[in-house]
Amino acid sequence: MKKSDYLVKRNEYFKELMVKEGIDALVALSPENVLYSTGAYIMTQKLIRDRLEIAVFPQKQEPIFIVCGIEESGIKEQTWIKDIRSYVEFKESPVQFLVDALIEMGLEKGHIGIEKHYWNAYYYTELINAMPDATFVECQGIFEDVRVIKDPVEVEILTKASKATRKALEAAFLTAKSGDTELDIAKQIKNNLMNQGADEMAFLVLGTGKRSMLVHPMPADIALSPGDIVKADYGGLFSGYYSDLARSVVVEKPSQIQVEVYKKLATIQKKIINAMKPGIRCCDLFNKCKELYEENELPFIMPHIGHGLGIGLHEDPMLSPLNEKKLQKNMVINVEPLVITDGFCIHLEDLVLITDNGVKILTGAKMSNELPIIG
Numbered sequence: 001m002k003k004s005d006y007l008v009k010r011n012e013y014f015k016e017l018m019v020k021e022g023i024d025a026l027v028a029l030s031p032e033n034v035l036y037s038t039g040a041y042i043m044t045q046k047l048i049r050d051r052l053e054i055a056v057f058p059q060k061q062e063p064i065f066i067v068c069g070i071e072e073s074g075i076k077e078q079t080w081i082k083d084i085r086s087y088v089e090f091k092e093s094p095v096q097f098l099v100d101a102l103i104e105m106g107l108e109k110g111h112i113g114i115e116k117h118y119w120n121a122y123y124y125t126e127l128i129n130a131m132p133d134a135t136f137v138e139c140q141g142i143f144e145d146v147r148v149i150k151d152p153v154e155v156e157i158l159t160k161a162s163k164a165t166r167k168a169l170e171a172a173f174l175t176a177k178s179g180d181t182e183l184d185i186a187k188q189i190k191n192n193l194m195n196q197g198a199d200e201m202a203f204l205v206l207g208t209g210k211r212s213m214l215v216h217p218m219p220a221d222i223a224l225s226p227g228d229i230v231k232a233d234y235g236g237l238f239s240g241y242y243s244d245l246a247r248s249v250v251v252e253k254p255s256q257i258q259v260e261v262y263k264k265l266a267t268i269q270k271k272i273i274n275a276m277k278p279g280i281r282c283c284d285l286f287n288k289c290k291e292l293y294e295e296n297e298l299p300f301i302m303p304h305i306g307h308g309l310g311i312g313l314h315e316d317p318m319l320s321p322l323n324e325k326k327l328q329k330n331m332v333i334n335v336e337p338l339v340i341t342d343g344f345c346i347h348l349e350d351l352v353l354i355t356d357n358g359v360k361i362l363t364g365a366k367m368s369n370e371l372p373i374i375g
Contacts (some may be wrong), residue, residue: 004080006151007039011057018059022046025102026139028055030118032311033143036117040078041240042071049120052094055081058105066097073342076326095123099130113139144276147250148308148316150332154241155353155362156237158309158332160197161243163364165236168192169247173302177375178224178251182206189234198236200244202313206232212248212345226252229344231375235313244334245363246349249372257342262371263295265346270367272305272353273335276359282323289319289337298339306335332362 001009014026014037028037031046031053038055045053051076054066062083065077069086076084085101089152102110108131109225116124116138128136150158172188190201207217208224212231224230233246250258272289285306293300308315309332317325317333336349350367352359361367 001057001152003039003153006178007037007080008144009151010037011063014057014142015059017142018057018113021113021142022060022111023113023137023139023142025056025058025105025112025113026142027098027114028057028143029053029115032189033115035240036143036147036311036320038065038075038079038081040065040075042067042075044068044071052090052123054094054098056098056101056105058107061105064101066101081145084176094127095126095132099127102131102134107134109133111135111137111138113142115140115143115243143208144316147310147312148329149330150310151330152352155330155332157239157241158243159353159362159364160352160363161236161238161241162245164196164198164238165193165234165243165245166363166365168196168198169232169234169245173230173247173249173372173374174231176224177225178226180224182208182211182219182222182224182230185224185230185232189232192208193234193236198238200237202235202237202242204232204234206230206234208251209296210343211316213340213343214345224251224375226375227255229258229346231345231347233263233347233349240311242309242311244309244313244349244351246336246338246347247372248346249374252373252375254371254373257344258344259371261339261341262346263297263369264298264370265348266367267298268298269335269337269348269350272337273350273359273361276333276335278325278327278329278354280354282317282325282327283321284318285319286323288322293339299341300342302338305337306333308332309334329354329356 003300028034051068053249053308064083065081171192205216206219208230211217212229228251231248235244289305304320306319331354338347351362
């Protein structure tokens with residue numbers, strides 16, 4: 001199947017869920033759900049929140065894509081939607097275009113799903129004042145229910161992104177040495193990631209020594225010293241999809257406690273990954289991980305041990321103690337246990353695909369229990 005065929009198929013899933021929920025039309029507003037439903041990746045939509053791009057998916061008619069006029073030509077090359085309507089920025093209201101489309105569909109009194117959690121109060125007020133007889137309900141759950149299962153096109157992108165992100169980090173660590181700064185390593189990681197085919201760097205946290213204990217340390221002008229743990233957690237964007245990887249290494253001379261903690265954590269991560277298969281509840285995986293920490297006498301402080309990945313950095317399912325949802329075939333999930341102890345942090349994160357027979361590790365890594373040494 002072509003990418004456009006999968007996009008059309010997603011619309012069919014939307015319609016099934018709209019019927020189930022009693023919704024007459026579904027309105028995508030966020031950059032993530034506009035990309036997912038239309039195929040159009042619009043960079044300025046993320047950077048300029050007032051520049052709305054709105055995809056309308058009625059239950060019984062063809063979809064309509066409302067776009068800012070300056071983006072129209074690029075969008076036409078990406079989307080499968082035929083009815084594209086452009087507004088003139090600052091002169092015309094995108095909300096009025098949405099109102100006109102909904103009324104044209106006969107939905108002035110309709111039950112309409114929109115992303116309330118994303119839209120700002122100004123635009124939402126304009127909408128409900130223009131359509132006082134319509135009912136607007138939050139539709140985030142519908143998008144999440146469809147997005148949680150990845151199709152082959154998405155798996156291909158995420159696999160490529162995950163492997164590229166690992167290779168970029170490994171190459172940076174291969175040349176790093178004592179005396180280099182965190183900023184030196186960060187610059188090399190970014191250069192490597194772009195050379196591996198990323199469209200942009202999405203985020204990068206990196207800390208050494210005691211700074212590795214910070215949850216999200218920004219790289220600083222601090223030199224690496226022998227015995228320092230270097231913790232990196234970062235990701236890029238590939239065709240609108242995220243990568244997300246975490247690794248920990250030591251500079252020149254590991255201590256015995258560092259070696260032991262790393263070995264215990266790597267073993268725990270493997271056991272959790274090996275336990276993942278369709279039908280297993282997310283909360284049960286979390287609790288199993290917590291038990292393994294206790295057995296290994298490691299401190300456990302995590303609110304979750306992993307998360308779905310796709311066009312969002314954190315997607316369903318969350319591997320948390322409150323999530324009773326079961327894993328399903330073709331979910332793509334990051335598994336990321338960490339340990340903060342004795343003045344350092346060890347953090348590991350790998351991406352896996354749920355299959356009928358367990359998991360496939362998309363990171364492409366050879367998972368070793370040995371603490372990597374640099375310098």
